[in-house]
Amino acid sequence: EPGGGPPPAPPPPAVATYSRAEGKALATALDEKRSGAPPSGNPGSGHGSILGGNPTAGNPISSAAKSAPASAVSKQTGLAPVSLPRAGEVQGRVVHEVDVAALVANAALVRDVGEAEYQCQTIAVLKADAYGHGAVSVGRILRHAKLSGFFAVATLPEALELRAASFTERVVILGPTDPSEWSLCAKHAIEIVVDSAETAKLLLARERPRPGGDPGGGSDDKKGAPPVIKVHVMLNTGMNRIGLATFESSAETHGPRSNASRLGDAKCPLLEHASVADIFGADLQPPPPPAAGEPSAAPKVTYLASGCDDPFGDAGVLLAEAAGVVAQLASPRALREAGVALEGLCTHMCDAFSETAGYTVRQFERFKGVVDATRRCGIEIPCLHVANSETLLQKLLDPVAWKALLVNPRTGYRTKGFARVGGALYGQRSHPGLQPVSSLRAQVRFVHRCGEGMTVGYDRSWVAPHECRIATLACGFADGYARDNSSRGRVGIRGGNFTVAGKVCMDQLMVYLGPTAAEEEEEAGEAWGLATSGGGGGGVGGGLAGLSAAEVASLRQRAFKQSGNLAKLEAKIEQAELEAAELDASMLQWGSDAGKVLELMAAKEKVDARVAELYASWEETEELVALFPDL
Numbered sequence: 001e002p003g004g005g006p007p008p009a010p011p012p013p014a015v016a017t018y019s020r021a022e023g024k025a026l027a028t029a030l031d032e033k034r035s036g037a038p039p040s041g042n043p044g045s046g047h048g049s050i051l052g053g054n055p056t057a058g059n060p061i062s063s064a065a066k067s068a069p070a071s072a073v074s075k076q077t078g079l080a081p082v083s084l085p086r087a088g089e090v091q092g093r094v095v096h097e098v099d100v101a102a103l104v105a106n107a108a109l110v111r112d113v114g115e116a117e118y119q120c121q122t123i124a125v126l127k128a129d130a131y132g133h134g135a136v137s138v139g140r141i142l143r144h145a146k147l148s149g150f151f152a153v154a155t156l157p158e159a160l161e162l163r164a165a166s167f168t169e170r171v172v173i174l175g176p177t178d179p180s181e182w183s184l185c186a187k188h189a190i191e192i193v194v195d196s197a198e199t200a201k202l203l204l205a206r207e208r209p210r211p212g213g214d215p216g217g218g219s220d221d222k223k224g225a226p227p228v229i230k231v232h233v234m235l236n237t238g239m240n241r242i243g244l245a246t247f248e249s250s251a252e253t254h255g256p257r258s259n260a261s262r263l264g265d266a267k268c269p270l271l272e273h274a275s276v277a278d279i280f281g282a283d284l285q286p287p288p289p290p291a292a293g294e295p296s297a298a299p300k301v302t303y304l305a306s307g308c309d310d311p312f313g314d315a316g317v318l319l320a321e322a323a324g325v326v327a328q329l330a331s332p333r334a335l336r337e338a339g340v341a342l343e344g345l346c347t348h349m350c351d352a353f354s355e356t357a358g359y360t361v362r363q364f365e366r367f368k369g370v371v372d373a374t375r376r377c378g379i380e381i382p383c384l385h386v387a388n389s390e391t392l393l394q395k396l397l398d399p400v401a402w403k404a405l406l407v408n409p410r411t412g413y414r415t416k417g418f419a420r421v422g423g424a425l426y427g428q429r430s431h432p433g434l435q436p437v438s439s440l441r442a443q444v445r446f447v448h449r450c451g452e453g454m455t456v457g458y459d460r461s462w463v464a465p466h467e468c469r470i471a472t473l474a475c476g477f478a479d480g481y482a483r484d485n486s487s488r489g490r491v492g493i494r495g496g497n498f499t500v501a502g503k504v505c506m507d508q509l510m511v512y513l514g515p516t517a518a519e520e521e522e523e524a525g526e527a528w529g530l531a532t533s534g535g536g537g538g539g540v541g542g543g544l545a546g547l548s549a550a551e552v553a554s555l556r557q558r559a560f561k562q563s564g565n566l567a568k569l570e571a572k573i574e575q576a577e578l579e580a581a582e583l584d585a586s587m588l589q590w591g592s593d594a595g596k597v598l599e600l601m602a603a604k605e606k607v608d609a610r611v612a613e614l615y616a617s618w619e620e621t622e623e624l625v626a627l628f629p630d631l
Contacts (some may be wrong), residue, residue: 007447094475096441102435107147186229195242208339210567230343235364239350244322248365323373344383351389358397383416389424430561442475457502469513476507569618
């Protein structure tokens, strides 16, 4: 490098997805790194830099540069030696900015809510590369700030990535795992989820590795002892994704909230005049009793109480079966013969709206039933985790009931409580205390005039309504800016709010800058500078005139939260207008009674005032939501 000084260290490459077969090679490389042995295997695998090995593996020019001088490289390739640009030497084409202070503030908020309200700690969810924010970087930030010592991922490669980055904290895989992955999980102290009785059976049939394996990879206290695989039993309390059954599917009704009505395949007449309580309350109503002469259902065999008031009948059989699976996994035999140790019970809340918190309560009661049944079998549960971001921040669970569940009333044993928090960390949930974490910034690299009637982009899908300016940004769907934003996404440039013109391309997008006079200069690309699309959701939308990206992101959060209120406000307006009409009719009916009429007039004035307030709220909400058409 001219100018003196060593060349800057190359940044670590993005961690690609890799197969389960490659996971074993990764773990082997990790072991070799720990022991100081030279890396083995294919040097061109491209994973060496992830594990701290050869950062030039898989790059033929860089590999040649390792063993030959720069002049030799030039002769071999016919090109100049490859070197990374210095910091600030090249302007970034498109940059995803992560506000570390906002990330820390969000993590502190959820920690404080969890500790104050529920006496629970935080499991930081880093799956999908920490929701696109960089799993290793986010994990290190949270660890440095002492905001989390327990991380959750979705797959084994994601867990290995953390272990390869020298994370020694607890890591649990929330998604289903394959038996071929279990030895690696045990070896590297990666906890897994048991999602069914069949999975439990396979785990218990597994032969525990013999002593003499990796002494640091397992979770056993004795040096040299075979590694133990820690498991969390996932209970299906209503999410119907994975987990042991805790309720009869035939008893789970959703009434008018059916798939057909949700997808618009067929009009549901029940929804035309149904209130929120009518729609979602159907989940909580017991089935009607059998008609006269109809045979009643056969009595269920119950050998363990359900622990909750179940209007559909005693679900104790299912709860006992789930508790039985837990008891087998927690038995000394499971630890001795299969190397399996029970670590906790968990479930996933599926309904995050406060208006339908009744279903969340029902899920919690089902979960509580299994916990109680397990404790009646004499099993102590090390930890429980139920709440996700929305459940925690909206306080959909009763804090008193949750804290009571953490203590075994028979023995006094205290179970550790956790909340799994993902979206809230990154500002992606509707809570006033959360801050936006992500901003997507791209350069405006071209600006030109477009005459009236000219088309822009693929399929000529956008037509210029008049003489206007079009800016081309160095960002496209390959950079994460969704193609759904075509002709509707919003981009903030220098405090202005502009709309995407035409279809988003792979690495570029065009933006309508507004009308322009013919005499205006066109050499404006450099003057426009950076365009911004940011916000807590990390997605589309961006600045409004005169506002910073952070302020726009905050407005976007408000708009997201309020977007669901438009229909509610309309219903309230309709109800209030109906009340006003009824009062008008009553005044006509009581026309001869002056006192009664005056009383009705006073009531009518209050209703009219309420209607006016509702209309004002509706207009304000509609105006806010209209700023973000992608919501």
